[in-house]
Amino acid sequence: MLTRFFNVDGEKNIPASFSTLLLLGASVLLGRISFMQFRRKAPFTHWLVLSVGFLMMAIDEFLSFHERLMKPVKTLLNVEDVAIFRHAWVIPAALLILLLIPYFWNFMRQLPTRTARMFIIAASLYLGGALGIEVIGGYYASTQGFDFMYKMIATVEESLEMAGVILFIHELMIFIGDSKNWQTKQSENKIAAESSSEFAG
Incomplete structure (x- = not known):
């Protein structure tokens, strides 16, 4: 009973809810x-x-819509018997990410260096788990079954995803704090400039 509630590879349980809340x-x-x-x-x-x-990712994390893509994608690409594509939803997900890279390229370049660097690290952790380790886990499950080693792979996958989102949230909070400080400084400079103008007048 407890295993079902704490199984990181499960759905609608404590780890899944935690991941949903993070997203x-x-x-x-x-x-x-x-x-x-x-x-x-x-x-x-x-x-x-x-x-x-x-x-949308949070909703998908809780309701597992991406799991419903596996069968149609396998049929479409004729990879039903390819072990490495057991979790075939990673294919359209990877294509979507590749399409989004050009859209966010200039956006990332305009961010503060530290922010951009940490965003990239966070994304690498998350995608490394969600796509990279997911593929490895799917291949292992297809060839070896859902044994203890598979559970370890799934744990690494979910841990990387959670770590990536936590790091991302941390950096977002820093960015918000820095933005507030910038706004405060701008307001103070404006007030100081207005005061100087009045004094000069």
């Missing part, structure tokens, strides 16, 4: 940043797209 948290923070950028009349579209994307 929702990231979505909320991204939404907040997009609103902050909008108020500053700064570019906000990419932040908003990320916010919506993480919201």
